[in-house]
Amino acid sequence: MDRGEITFEDILHKYNHELHANEIVLLSYYIASINIEAVFDEVNGPERGYQPFEGIVLTDTFESTERENSFADELLGENNERLKKQQEQPITAIISNPPYSVGQKNANDDNQNLRYEALEASIQNTYVKNSNSNLSKGVYDSYIKAFRWATDRIGNKGIISFITNSGYIDKGSLDGFRKNIFNEFNYVYVLNLRGAIKGKSGDVARKEGGNIFDILTGVAITVLVKDGSDNHKIYYHDVGNYLTKSNKLKIISNLGSVENAEWETILPDENNDWINQRDPNYQKYVSIVGEYKSPFLSNAPGVSTNRDIWVSGFSKEKTIKNTEYMVGNYNEAVKNKRSNEPEIDDTKIKWTVNLNKMYKNSQNINVNRNNVTLEMYRPFTKKWLYYDKQVIERPGQFYSKWGENNLVLVTTGRGVRNNFSTLVTNEIPCMDLLEKTQGFIRYNNSDQGISLLIDNGNVSQQFADELGLSLDDTFAYIYGLLNSKEYQEKYANDLKKDLARIPVVKNKEQYVEIGKKLMDLHLNYEEVPVFDNVSIERKSNPSYEVKKMKFAKVRNSETGKLENDRSTIIFNTDITIRDIPEKAYEYVVNGKSAIEWIMDQYQIKTNKKSGITDNPNDFSNDPKYIFNLLLRIINVSVQTVDLIDSLPKLEII
Structure with a gap:
């Protein structure tokens, strides 16, 4: 408006007739309404007076297109009128941070997901139908439902902008989702903010960096454009490795617009992978199971x-x-x-x-x-x-x-x-x-x-x-x-x-x-000789009972921060093991070194819900079992690294 590109009358018309918002939680509904009205009041100015926002509806967005009336229609007749007005309007832009809910963690949780028959039928006929995966549960979580709902709602032309879980970018079970997004939209912009540390450890987790929402799942900003053209392009930008939350927020602020990012053009492969695409030659080799010539008959x-x-x-x-x-x-x-x-x-x-x-x-x-x-x-x-x-x-x-x-x-x-x-x-x-x-x-x-x-x-x-x-x-x-x-x-x-x-x-x-x-x-890891090329400090008559092993700390001369010294493990208050070779940590199993698995698992833990305590010292009658196991696994790790390094060059016939 300051640049003269739009008039106040344009904004007023948009505010009164074309701007819509939904919220299902009553308190959030009022907060959103006040925030929208406050922003408009700044534009409106004191001389024109305060003008309420009538485009917000107390409703479940997904349910709003399942039937004509809002769930609150029996309580709030005006709310129902607003919903009907919204349903009659063409929507060309949808902006949201959709909720996330993939299902119950267990039967003790009282959070059964709501069912939306029309929306789920749409998902079945698109994302599930076009998937080669047998795992479809994740396709029905809320943020994927939000993409499907918004895609159907804008029709043939429009823009969707979401900030969501980033799992859809690379998850195998969401290949059908990626296929549909590519085919249904003309321009797809994905800013991957990373931060997906759930289930990851070590350097793999550190590379993800901080999470902008301080959650365990990764986050992505997605902008989808339908313009009716024959173009179908995906533009992708990975924010980078090892970045802190503040680094990422600063990058977003500096970008300001999709026009300012350094986009990589992505061409989906035959598996509908966007990133981390598979090697086409690999599919020529027999699967470990499930094919006529597979080496195993069952798994x-x-x-x-x-x-x-x-x-x-x-x-x-x-x-x-x-x-x-x-x-x-x-x-x-x-x-x-x-x-x-x-x-x-x-x-x-x-x-x-x-x-x-x-x-x-x-x-x-x-x-x-x-x-x-x-x-x-x-x-x-x-x-x-x-x-x-x-x-x-x-x-x-x-x-x-x-x-x-x-x-x-x-x-x-x-x-x-x-x-x-x-x-x-x-x-x-x-x-x-x-x-x-x-x-x-x-x-x-x-x-x-x-x-x-x-x-x-x-x-x-x-x-x-x-x-x-x-x-x-x-x-x-x-x-x-x-x-x-x-x-x-x-x-x-x-x-x-x-x-x-x-x-x-x-x-x-x-x-x-x-x-x-x-x-x-x-x-036979329990019979492997203990690794003897370490220094062991013991008190007289030491206890070999473990509560929780930990690494010693050393101060980083550059950052001044205390960091783990992996050459030294404090076994308990009586015993410290020093001079553990870094090579031993090269043997990684499931994202963590074998040594760190021992440290992680052999600790006394009490389950909060049941109150049950699991004590690793109860496993063996040998009081030195865990101590010797740690030394054996150091040896196992060093020998494993040497054996793997001695494998011949990979030459496929």
Whole structure:
């Protein structure tokens, strides 16, 4: 207006007839209304008088197009009139910070998501229909719904500007969303503000930098333009690595407009990936499972209890008692049931979907102490698990296929945040052993006891014949290959988005040899000699009980800040381990060094909801078990780094 490009009458008309706002929370509704009116009052000036804003509606935006009336129409007739006026108006620009809600964390949370049939049907016919992923849950979270709602609302021409979770940029399950956004809009601008540290650790997390909203999920600003042209272009700008929150806010302020960013033009690939695009040659190799010539006949996700603190722990006896206590409370609840909705008390029962079903069916649970077994809970961390279908939410295929003795090669699953990882174990794997753990067992023992003549191998003889190797050597070959640094770096984008593919390489005998050595090291880590090239400071008659290990601190001479000194671990108040080689931290499993997994897991923790304390000192009768384990894992790490470095150059045949 100061430049003479628009008049006050233009602004007044916009304010009275073309500016609309929705808010579902009453207090926020009033705050938004006051803020809008206050800004207009500055333009309006005192001589014209205060003018209320009548374009705001107390409504659920998604619901507002599901039916004619607002949910508040019975209380506020004027509100309903405003909604009808809004519904009749063409909308050409939508600006929002949509809410985020992908669903309940567990059955104890009373936050069931609302259903919007018309909107979800639109999502089904677009984002889900055009997706190659079998994982569609995330497509129905609120911020994705907001994109779909806004796209449908503006029609053939208009602009959408959102600040949202940034997951849609690269998530495998949102490939259909990206495809539709590219096809439905003429110009797409994405400013990736990063800050996605959830599920990440180490340098991978540090690269994300600070979060502008101080949350764990990444943030992006998206501007979508429909102008009716035949153009379809994506412009992308990554704010950069290691930036603080204030750095990022300053960058946004300095940019001021989409015109001022240094945009990278993105051309989606055949997978509808925008960034971190996959290697097209990689798809030529056979998948680790699921194809005719795949090396494994079947796979299974790790065991997901959905109530770890109740049925898993370092102490075998306490794990049984915790299970018995929860089951006893559950059976008592069934006995005294008055309705199909149980009373929620986190100190007595962890309710889940399956347990709720059993409750509705008045089904009792019996505890059998013989159902306790060891599991590989986290890398190089064993716990006791009460493994029974009635109390384990997703017991998985290991329940029937594991048998008494087995091996499983585990990898990270599809759509992971951290870089690819693999591990081998002879214990049942937890779902969170690695991120979204996928397990490939050596033997399928589901028919064990029926006939000793049945071939129970889970490794494909056909793939082994193609390699010219035995079944055991084929298993070792795969483990050696998956540990190859060159393989992991070359196919990093593919390995984050899908299960591994297994090429045939030259020098396969060396991969077998090193794979076997890695297997021996990782399976028998509790017998590996302690690393003796460290300095250990002990008080006289030291305690070997651990509460929480930590790194010593050293002051950075440049920044003046205290930082972790990874060469020194304070085991407890009596023992300090010094001169740990930096090389040992190069062995990273699931985003964290193996040493740091020991430090993270072997600490006394009390669960806030249940009140249960899990004490790692209860695991072994040997008081020095954890102390020696830490020294063994330092040795395991150094040897693993040496073995991986000795793998031959990756030459694919």
